[in-house]
Amino acid sequence: MADREAGDTTSEAEGRPKWDNKVQYMLTCIGFAVGLGNVWRFPYLCQIYGGGAFLIPYLVALVFEGLPLLYLELAIGQSLRKGSIGVWNSISPYLGGVGVASMIVSFLVGLFYNTILAWVLWYFFNSFQEPLPWSQCPLDDSQTSYVEECVQGTPVNYFWYRETLNITPDITSSGSLQWWLVLCLATAWSVVYICFIRGIETIGVYVTATFPYLVLTIFLVRALTLPGATDGLEYLFTPKVLINPRVWLDAATQIFFSLSLAFGGLIAFSSYNPKRNDCERDAVLVGCINSATSLFASIPIFAILGFKATTNNNNCFLRYTGCECVCVCVTSVCVLRVCSASGTGLAFIVFTEAVIEMPGSQVWAVLFFVMLFSLGLSSMFGNLEGVLTPLLDLNMVPKWIPKELFTGVICIVSFLVALIFTMGSGNYWLEIFNNYVGSVPLLVIAFFEITAVVLFYGMSRFSDDIKYMTGRRPNWFWKICWMGISPIMLLVVLVAYVIVQGQEHPTYPAWDPGYEQFPDSEVKSYPDWVFAICVLLSAVPVLPIPAVALYRLIRRLTCPDTNKLQATPPPNPYTNSAFV
Amino acid sequence: HFCFILLWCYTLNVPGSKGSPLSVGAGPALLTCCNVTDGYKVRLSIKTALGDDAYEWSKSELFLFRAVLAFAVQRKTNNVNYDVSNILVCDETERVSFWFVVTTPDNTSELLPKLVVENAIRENRHRINSAFLLTDQTLDFVGINPTLAAPIEYDTPPWLIVFGVVMGVVCAGIVALLVSTFLQKKRAKKPSADPVDDEDGSGSIAGNGILCESIGDKDGTYNQGFTDDDRFTKL
Numbered sequence: 001m002a003d004r005e006a007g008d009t010t011s012e013a014e015g016r017p018k019w020d021n022k023v024q025y026m027l028t029c030i031g032f033a034v035g036l037g038n039v040w041r042f043p044y045l046c047q048i049y050g051g052g053a054f055l056i057p058y059l060v061a062l063v064f065e066g067l068p069l070l071y072l073e074l075a076i077g078q079s080l081r082k083g084s085i086g087v088w089n090s091i092s093p094y095l096g097g098v099g100v101a102s103m104i105v106s107f108l109v110g111l112f113y114n115t116i117l118a119w120v121l122w123y124f125f126n127s128f129q130e131p132l133p134w135s136q137c138p139l140d141d142s143q144t145s146y147v148e149e150c151v152q153g154t155p156v157n158y159f160w161y162r163e164t165l166n167i168t169p170d171i172t173s174s175g176s177l178q179w180w181l182v183l184c185l186a187t188a189w190s191v192v193y194i195c196f197i198r199g200i201e202t203i204g205v206y207v208t209a210t211f212p213y214l215v216l217t218i219f220l221v222r223a224l225t226l227p228g229a230t231d232g233l234e235y236l237f238t239p240k241v242l243i244n245p246r247v248w249l250d251a252a253t254q255i256f257f258s259l260s261l262a263f264g265g266l267i268a269f270s271s272y273n274p275k276r277n278d279c280e281r282d283a284v285l286v287g288c289i290n291s292a293t294s295l296f297a298s299i300p301i302f303a304i305l306g307f308k309a310t311t312n313n314n315n316c317f318l319r320y321t322g323c324e325c326v327c328v329c330v331t332s333v334c335v336l337r338v339c340s341a342s343g344t345g346l347a348f349i350v351f352t353e354a355v356i357e358m359p360g361s362q363v364w365a366v367l368f369f370v371m372l373f374s375l376g377l378s379s380m381f382g383n384l385e386g387v388l389t390p391l392l393d394l395n396m397v398p399k400w401i402p403k404e405l406f407t408g409v410i411c412i413v414s415f416l417v418a419l420i421f422t423m424g425s426g427n428y429w430l431e432i433f434n435n436y437v438g439s440v441p442l443l444v445i446a447f448f449e450i451t452a453v454v455l456f457y458g459m460s461r462f463s464d465d466i467k468y469m470t471g472r473r474p475n476w477f478w479k480i481c482w483m484g485i486s487p488i489m490l491l492v493v494l495v496a497y498v499i500v501q502g503q504e505h506p507t508y509p510a511w512d513p514g515y516e517q518f519p520d521s522e523v524k525s526y527p528d529w530v531f532a533i534c535v536l537l538s539a540v541p542v543l544p545i546p547a548v549a550l551y552r553l554i555r556r557l558t559c560p561d562t563n564k565l566q567a568t569p570p571p572n573p574y575t576n577s578a579f580v
Numbered sequence: 581h582f583c584f585i586l587l588w589c590y591t592l593n594v595p596g597s598k599g600s601p602l603s604v605g606a607g608p609a610l611l612t613c614c615n616v617t618d619g620y621k622v623r624l625s626i627k628t629a630l631g632d633d634a635y636e637w638s639k640s641e642l643f644l645f646r647a648v649l650a651f652a653v654q655r656k657t658n659n660v661n662y663d664v665s666n667i668l669v670c671d672e673t674e675r676v677s678f679w680f681v682v683t684t685p686d687n688t689s690e691l692l693p694k695l696v697v698e699n700a701i702r703e704n705r706h707r708i709n710s711a712f713l714l715t716d717q718t719l720d721f722v723g724i725n726p727t728l729a730a731p732i733e734y735d736t737p738p739w740l741i742v743f744g745v746v747m748g749v750v751c752a753g754i755v756a757l758l759v760s761t762f763l764q765k766k767r768a769k770k771p772s773a774d775p776v777d778d779e780d781g782s783g784s785i786a787g788n789g790i791l792c793e794s795i796g797d798k799d800g801t802y803n804q805g806f807t808d809d810d811r812f813t814k815l
Contacts, residue, residue, distance in 0.1 A: 191750055197761070
């Protein structure tokens, strides 16, 4: 134990921040992991594959892929006590690129994630009106009829596509900056900034991590008393007979993205822990709470969707744009369809439509959007941490710049870049970022993380670290996962994902009032230059991995006398590990 | 029916009788009353609207109509004096429908353009309806679509107000936090000497290889020798 000093000296000497207590740390990790995807992606997947049929692959993926990776990240951060770049640099300088890749992905994801929060804020601001603005169509100029676009679609769709996004018919026409979205984006970044400089380890995390659970419980109680709730739950949990191999891919990717792995945020958070901390228990707890939250969230969501279907059943002839649900009156017999949607479609179209029908709609709308905002905010902390901590650890920031200023600069830069998403075509670009940045690069980074620890750091050394931290060596289950099952599973998922994406020619649904089958979304294909950008977005975050390795290799070969461990500062001579 | 109207109107062509009320088959009327391009047809469905409380349509009711219409046009044209006699009515039927035109006060043979009349009616539709206890559907001006109930218009959109409140609180918070952090740092720096770059460690107050400034207000320094997390001590 005495000779194990990897990187545990001078970083502490410079006053590394640390958690006030264990609860803060756990809440921050849970808040980071539990995000918007738990609320609007999981219930959707559960429904399209049919309850039971989806839960089994989901649990298998959690146990064999999610938990081992989570444990690995928390353990490595806690033992090496550095942000993502420092950690991989310490393990092997050739792998410093992994940390850089994490940082780039965190930055890019933070850009569009906060834009979604800006949209949530916009809806939140608009929920203080009576009647709710998305419940009725506005009049056109002649004052004699409603706006044409609204009449053809629904008021909710019109409010989302026209009054919020002011969306252009396709991605090539960018439109102009929508000033109201710019204001909301500025508010979102300001809130993130103030929470950050206040210190996320204080009230910020207590509130943002626990508030969603409170609201979900309130919604659960309310939703279960609404008529039609049981229909919705039936749809959620009824297993579909069809066995679709794609369910495994979706389950694996859902677990992976849901736990916010490979962003570097978890490594940063656990690096603030004391050395002796049971990270195995933490990992299992965070992973299980994350999945439990997903399940818990899907119940009120689907109860409300069932209520919505029942209400609409009572007023027939409704078309839901963007999802294959039709309620048709045929000789006074309506076919009840629970319309499920994921992502922004669920939150801003389906759910807002349901909220109109509930008595006291403003209250429910406000509660819902505040919940979404706090879910997203706690995840944004992790994203921003994944960007700031590596930069601070690398000493790339001159000492005279205070942390507040540096954080402010990052927030302002992110705000300015994210202005792309406030243009008319912003939503299309956001989908591109979501699909191409938030998917393949993360899988690649995670694969390199696990191989780095297993091959470069060494399983025995890692087990020693864990024994030091938790008091026991990792048992055979973890070892088998790390050394075999998880990397293979990751590789398979990565390859399968790329193949599936590659098979479909990249298209996107466009909201085009000029389309003859409006209000259906027209499926357009990306122009070549846009597709090139998509490929770039997937490739650029991953490039640092080979680039840094190559760079270090070249330097080593050309200057063989340069000590490759030069980056790590000399150990503190006063460290006395004999007295632990 | 249509031919009959024209014939009937033509027989009533008597010029220049300003001030005399007009009604079916009685008194002089102007040819231009039935000029379709500038006149409007009105249909009232009193029984449909009021059921048992329906009032009888009479000359007085028609007089009221003309007065209300004169009021509407007067309001529209910025209080140019219109009189009941400027509203000419013809072709009344049993189910209560008729045509009307509006003449200018100065020159009775000149008619007010259709658009002006239309806008006057649109803007005062509510008043015209209430005078007769009818609605947009039961008091039908053929060719003028009822204006839909406008959604509530706010001077300042409510969302801007909420945005202003939230943004104000956040900005105030940021300023307060930055100022307090800045003041704290100034107070911390005052007693100690001016810090020099700590690369070589000389010239700055340091102890044990650690700069005093780097010891934050709450964290302190983690000294391996005195770890207090002793849960897993081997002893």
